[in-house]
Amino acid sequence: MKKIYVIGIGPGKKEGLTIEAKDALIESDVLCGYTVYVDLVKDYCPKKTIISTGMTKEIERCHAALKEAVEGNTVAMVCSGDAGVFGMAGLIYQLSEDYEPVEIVPVAGVTAALSGGAVLGAPLTHDFAVISLSDLLTPWDLIETRLRGAGMGDFCTVIYNPASKKRADYLLKACDILMEKKSPDTICGYVRNIGREGQEHKILTLKELREEKLDMFCTVFIGNKDTKIIKEKMVTPRGYEKRM
Amino acid sequence: MKKIYVIGIGPGKKEGLTIEAKDALIESDVLCGYTVYVDLVKDYCPKKTIISTGMTKEIERCHAALKEAVEGNTVAMVCSGDAGVFGMAGLIYQLSEDYEPVEIVPVAGVTAALSGGAVLGAPLTHDFAVISLSDLLTPWDLIETRLRGAGMGDFCTVIYNPASKKRADYLLKACDILMEKKSPDTICGYVRNIGREGQEHKILTLKELREEKLDMFCTVFIGNKDTKIIKEKMVTPRGYEKRM
Incomplete structure (x- = not known):
């Protein structure tokens, strides 16, 4: 059977790939993906038939990958982070219904919640939620509902796509919704360009995060009520204190 | 400075490790960790000073790792999945306050939400929450609050530690709480022994999941209202339908 690997390549640096x-x-x-991600891994694909497309061209990219597989090629469709988390694995399954049978093999990778978490310390040692603020594919009222659910459950919350030029105030709105339930002093952090050149991070409170000007290269972490700063790192305890 | 790597080794199979x-x-x-995880990776540690301890001995294990680092050794503390997600990175930071300065370097890994997701298909293509049902370190009422938040936000929800001998009915209780907001027909799945010998998985509805007898080697996935089955896989759409 023809095969498509849908591969999460991790945060960006080559050492962030799994061996699998x-x-x-x-x-x-055949190597297929968004231009930036293809460039990061193309040295690993010896035959190097490359199909790279720009941002927002996900549907065209997945059709191209399926056509190559139907023609008998083994295709690698690369995604940043994990193959599934806001990645291409779902869309490949959906579109594959219109093609001859193709084996689809998702290969998991380190999503930004994990790679960014490792930069900040250990923010996700307890239950957490991951929410994208991009409303390109999701109505904003559903994003608000998710933020309210995360606030209600006092989840550690990771925010993907916190802002873009068109969505300059979305992070501010998200912080306001979370502050309906979470303290303004909740410990937060963000990482820009995780695992890439120019990586930087900052730890701050939720009310400070509200004023921060971030961009689409940032991943944001909002702690729960127990999250604290230890040696300049963001740490959410698991609850071992009770045993100590 | 002395150094402790806190390393997420992924689901279990050696190819699941990142290159980093x-x-x-x-x-x-020095290699330090729970016996089962140490055995999985010990071939990679050439000098092989091994400190392995049983389950629930996390505090002792972290003290041992910190002592080795203070004595001048480079220590690898291994965790399954990710170093941070219910892993040892948080506890190492907490306990390090009582020791001479030690450099702590979390190395992210593929947590079960991602590796299990890849087995089931693409269940986490949209916003999701991760909740552990273990009440060893977390009061059950907080777990219930988190489940209600996840239900309210219609998050795809990943459940870690769904059951043990002492907690045989916790998954049933969790399903009942989620069904306050989610349909009993919500598409769900679980994977047992992800990436290890005896790996198996099943896709079923939320009301069927409620009756399932699972164990601590299972990771459970509960879809959102849009999650569906495509070619026997569990797939949560991102929302590209609107563009098609």
Whole structure:
């Protein structure tokens, strides 16, 4: 059967790939993905038939990958982070219904919640939620409902796509919704360009985060009521204190 | 400065490690962790001073790792999945306050939400929450609050530690709480022994999941209102339908 690997390549640096992801890239005939991600891993694809497309061209990219697979090629479709988390695995399954049978093999990768968490310390040692603020594909009222659910449950909350030029005030709105339930002094952090050149991070409170000007290269972490700063790192305790 | 790598080794199979995690293991003098995880990676640690302890001995294990680092060794503390997600990174930071300065370097890994998601298909293509049902360190009423928040936000929800011998009915209780807001026909799935011998999975509805007898080696996935089955896989759409 023809095969498409949908591969999460992790945060960006080559060492962030899993061994399984690297092996799948090496095995593939065709490398497919958003231009920036293709450039990060193309050295691993020896035959180097490359299909790269710009941002927002996800549907075209997945059709191209499925056509290559139907023609008998082993295809590597690369995504940043994980193959599933806001990645291409879902869309490949959906579109595959219109094609001859193709084996789809998602290869998991380190999503920004984990790679960014490691930069900040240990913000996700307890229950957490991941929410994207992008309303390109999701109505804003559903995003608000999710933020309210995260606030109500006092989840550690990771925000993907916190802002873009068109959505300059979305993070501010999100912080206001979270502050309906969470303290303005909740410990938060963000990381810009995780695992890439120019990586930087900052730890701050929720009310300070509200005023911060971030961009689409940032991942944001909002703590729960127990999250604290230890040695300049953001740490959410699991609850071992009770045993100490 | 002395150094402790806190390393997420992924789901279990060796190919699930990141290249960064493998490199950190090779560099380390001392390997420290729960016996099962230590056995999975010990071939990578050439010098093989091994400190392995049983389950629930997390505090002792972290003290041992910190002592080794203070004595001048490079230590690898291994966790399954990610170093942060219910992992040892948080506890190492907390306990490090009582020791001489030690450099703590979390190395992210593929947590079960991602590796299990890849087995089931693409269940986490939209906003999601991760909740542990273990009440060893967390009061059950907080777990209920989190489940209600996840239900209210219609999050795709990943459940870690869904059951143990002492907590046989916790998954049933969790399903009942989620069904206050989610349909009993919500598409769900679970994976047992992700990435290890005996891996198996099942896709079913939320009301069927409620009756399932699971164990601590299972990770459970509950879809959102749009999650569906495509070619026997669990797929949560991102919302590209609007563009098609």
